[in-house]
Amino acid sequence: MTVARNPGVSVEAARSALNPDVSRRAALGGALALIISASLPSGVLAKEDEPLKFGRDAMPNGWRDDPRVFVAIDPEGIVTVTCHRSEMGQGVRTSIAMVVAEELGADWSKVRVAQAWGDETVFGNQDTDGSRSLRHFFMPLRRAGAAARTMLEQAAAAEWGVPASEVVAGDQMVRHEPSGRKENWGRFAERASKLPLPDPASLKLRAPADFRYIGKGEIGLIDNHDFTTGKANYGIDVRLDGLLYAVIARPPVFRGRVRKFDASAAMKVPGVLKVFEIEPSPPPTEFNPLGGVAVVARNTWAAIKGREALKIEWDDGPNASYDSAAFRTALEESARKPGKTVRADGDVDAAFAAAKQRVTAEYYVPHLAQAPMEPPVATARATDTSCEVWTCTQAPQATRANLAKRLGLKLDDVRVNVTLLGGGFGRKSKPDYVVEAALCSRAMDGAPVKLTWTREDDISHSYYHTVSVERIEAALDERGFPTAWLHRSVAPTIGSTYVEGAKNELPFELGMGLVNLPFAIPNIRIENPEAPAHVRIGWFRSVSNIPHAFAIQSFAAELAHAAGRDPKEYLLELIGPDRILDAAALGDVWNYGEDPAVYRLDTGRLKRTIEAAAAGVGWGRKLGEGRGLGIAGHYSFVTYTAVAAEVEVKDGEIAVRQVDIAVDCGPQVNPERIRSQMEGAVIMGMGLGLSAEITFKDGRSEQRNFDGYDLTRIDASPKILNVHLLPSGDYDGPLGGVGEPGVPPVAPAIANAVFAATGKRIRGLPLNKHFGA
Template identity: 70%
Template sequence: MIHDSKLMADLAAAPAPKAPAILDNVSRRAALGGLGALVLALSLRDARADEGQTKEQKEKKYGADGMPHGWRDDPKIFVAIAADGTVTVTNHRSEMGTGVRTSIAFTVADELEADWSKVKVIQAWGDESRFGNQDTDGSRSLRHFFQHFRHVGAAAKLMLVQAAAKQWGVPVGEVVAENHVISHKKSGKTAGYGDFAAAAAELPVPARESVVLKDPMAFRYIGKGKIGLIDNHDITTGKAIYGLDTQLDGMLFAVVARPAVYGGKVKSFDDSATLKVPGVVKTVKVEGGEIPSEFMPLGGIAVIAKNTWAAMKGREALKIVWDDGPNAGYDTTAFRKELEASARAPGKVVRNQGDVDGAMAKAKTKIQAEYFVPHLAQAPMEPPAAVARVKDGFCEVWACIQGPQAANDRLMKRLNLADEKVKVNVTLLGGGFGRKSKPDFIVEAALCSQAVDGAPVKLLWTREDDLHHGYYHTISVERLEAGLDDKGMPVAWLHRSTAPTIGSIFAPDPKHELPFELGMGLTNLPFALPNVRLENPEAAAHVRIGWFRSVSNIPHAFAIQSFVAELAHAAGRDPKDYLLDLIGPARKIDPMTLGDVWNYGEDPARYPVDTGRLRGVIETVAKGAGWGRKLEKGRGLGVAGHYSFVTYTAVAAEVEVDDKGEVKVHAIDIAVDCGAQVNPERIRSQMEGAVVMGMGLALSSQITFKNGRAEQNNFDGYEVVRMDAAPKILRVHLVTSTGFDSPLGGVGEPGVPPVAPAIANAVFAATGRRIRQLPIKDQLSS
């Protein structure tokens, strides 16, 4: 990780920029007087929007902190130009393979007209007051900040040009900044960016309307896909620092024996054998086990030692008597039957259009099916890990965390410390997928350090810990019923989605999914149907339910896209053509009219559901896969499309099922329309990764529980896709339907949902056997 200690120290000394300015010249403050550079801070709120408003109007619009009510993303992000010309971009989001550090930096660099070789990135620590919302989730890092980072780069360039024009005594319009060089053609004068950084720092930030963004035709980095990861050399040579890599002098190591059942607690324990293990320093009881758990530790006994091996052997020697608590009897096989029973009865209505019961009664044909998706684990290749040092009333941690502010807040709460007494440093993440948005492991590390008088402690989770004690993707049963007319098209559509909610980790015993879960492919169903009723029956949670890449889009897409193929078969229609007919003609739909009150947190006017774009990605993968071609026996093609995170994706899969019932995926075509493509190379990588992850969900991955305990221990039980199972042909189609001045979509998550239904539909095309539960593993062997 690139680190500039002087710049970081100066930034730490500076107070957070005040909200009213969209750009703040931080370098003009006395606190940064020794930096000798132009330093700009960005804020999304524009004071001019408040001009002419009364005090009462402003108070109604803004909270006590001066920020708009409900506005969560207000970044104050530093971009600095040093005297030697080095451009430093402070990245406020976590890097876990998405390339966000690179994409944010080259967005600034492009508008700044910077030489990429002179650009570096430093990572922001957890401080929402200074850096704005830092939660790296929801596929929104570039979606929310792209235009604003462009503006920062363009404003910095203009300030450099103004400084040069003033010093040279020439009109600003005659001075040009290009590729880190400022020039005046008439006089032949040229200079580097560093030559005017200090002078530019004395200027006021230009008014927003005076800052002109580039014509996209002039982009050098944005949309070109020619820049690799800025961390790539360090990553490939082993120099990059991940959570597991952090080293501090005098560091101890810790693991925790946690309750095997959610809500379990320690009744008693004997650590006498543990303390005899060479290298073991201390055992500590970690309080926890409350339901709801939120982001706090599960509780248990921590073993602190001089090395990891001693800590693990000491944990093995512990003798603990557990109270398993209220979830001791949780059995996923039995619970599935409960979910099925719930899905077969009326539930809470979340969307009701027309008269479903009346239309169903008059339908010529009725089709019904139930689909099941098990618990899933994020299983990042780097399990959770954190180093903490709690000393002299100050807590500092280093961790692979997606939500540093969340970690900061929970440390304050658990350690009873003021905000200024906590600092969360963000390392690179060896995968996250939502697991590392929860800082329970960071709190554990801090409690261990506190117990050994402030010595730094590295808290590690093993793979077994990760699979046994995680935040799991919800288990679900989706029941769909349709009434078809004489042409085989639905006149009535009923969908009951039954699944424990993520809200269960925040509130006691909620029984219904939250609007954001329902808005992931359920309530915002964009089909042209006359009569629709969507219901959400009750479901209790017996484990910690958490975010998983794509979240509830996974079960909703699997069920709906599989059901569409079933309806097409019943109607004697081609499944791709039938799907397009269900979507209907190209139109833009206000998601509020569909019952989706969330819309991924976006303005419905800016982000309507665009069926033309959904049709476009489906048609693209069909063409790429050669849809309609004759295949040899045992092979089949399947297709699925989905809208998620305001992006449109589709997958066409070609599979083969052999005589033993084993599924081989030969080829995948995946198309994505996320709007303008800021970093095509990373979009391709994200789609490729999504395909492989989606294949794992389709073919082999699941977490099951018996007696409240997860039955899978490691990758021998929780099977992810191995290298030899990856398709030999994987074509990524980047569909562009909007320009750079239009809102962007998300990229990190939308590729996953259509993969499993496309594979399941291909299996039916190959064998005539319908897949209604995941994973497919062993279902075709008999």
């Protein structure tokens, strides 16, 4: 099998680094009779000490619909499904295995999961982002399971000399119905693996009425035992013989660099082995290391103490004077001037000239850090000719490509082993930390090195969620309903990470709830003034939907108040009659990367989620003093979500008492995971809305740990949190996303509830900052 040309690194070493308690044979998905898995295609089981190799020839039959990419069956009938996406708490390993097992007809108790290594030529796109793992692979995985079942039936039929149409595979057995003959399907796995792939058009997928797993929500996590007993292996858990440990002192200001340093005191720290400079890459930033001074030691504590002893003189570079408070003022000034027009419907200027009333508001969302509970970490073994890493990454293929580029290696000479992720939220899509680990290993003559980011490293050197100012103006008629809507969105773009000097939001950012505004307003103009970036900007769970939803849903509630209307009823009227909207007609050329003929914005579905959330929270009920209800709805990642919140404001503190979140993501594959994702989104959204903020002074982050970057703690969680699942469509139709869509409506729903409770309209996050909490 070709998985990594890395002399001196055996299959056994790769296995034991991740889990020393699992045998090599078990880790690779079974014994010699296997239906090709993503870990080992048929006939290529390596010797114990054979170096790993890899490349396209490892999987000549392609990927996706091919069961030999995803399915392995051992002689006892145990099924191992390979997951090609990264597991970071969203349950993708369970859901992918569940889909394959459904069509294969496997007994769930005899299904296991293995993690794919990073190789786009085998697995296709492996980036775990955009809420698209099941959205894109549900049908290919079903076909892979059905093909494996068909091949088992064909193999048994050939051996028994009976028609394949009379043979049925299921529950780890193959049966010949007329004769009653049956045998464990593991006996036919090797023979089945050598058969030609069935024509996809000939595959018989199971009818939804016959599903045992899909849509049932009673599966539980396939890794749950390991999670709850501490056996699960994350990036921080990797161990290799002779392992060394490293940390890096990075420039405190983005694009700063080392002017000079003195390592004499650091080298006196017991355990410190080497101190050396890592040169930053020239702009643009991309996923390159920031540079700085690396300290390698015999343990992480020694490396940290060595770093503390360093004497470094920094050149702070072009962002030395970055001040986030002053930058907010600059963004507000830009928002008050015309910018690049990105959507224009009707005649906005004429409508404003004839308006009975005008309402204007500006909204602010600060920089945010992803702050996963497991900070970035990677273990690398890198020489002049090869590199192998073990890491918690959302983007194994980007990791592999960046390693090859920075180390000057061929892609086939780089191996990326993916561990579990202790959270990601977009931060672990950027593999700068993996490249750092490889550079440290190469500096130690190929010895394995684990590079750890501390929490302070993580918060001070993130790829931050963009800061933004959203200015919205509306012209109202005599009923208080908008005849015109002008929205200016000003925010540094993620494009600045890739293109030096980029200042306008990219199409995918504009398509996140901005240009695809679904309101039934005749005159709409949306503009995007320029904004430079002074820090690294990167993906963050739900990305630009956060500022756009906060502004639009808050402004809708402001308009309702101006019109003397109920906020929920007014929001529904803004959305207008049920209709199907075409993304391109709204100026959205991205459409979450989906076919606009298949994925279209259905305002009826959005309205139903709003109604469901409102019904759940008991909209309209009388509340005591200092309590209020708020609501918000949003469309993102081709899914519809709405949040209704009850808050209490007392003694200058905001307490969220109840949250009801409704979601319509189309057909539901794993309802239990959808529910969990929505619950997590509410808690995360509360943190962003109430307390989280990254500010900068003299180019430096003023927050360094959780004492300054405040996230929602368990004592602040709502006592009542209800998730309302609104199934729609069938399993032959398109699926929506789940991981990200729950976050955007949380903050505006809470802000609107705060207004209902206090009469105080807050237009800047975090909300607690305005109450002195």
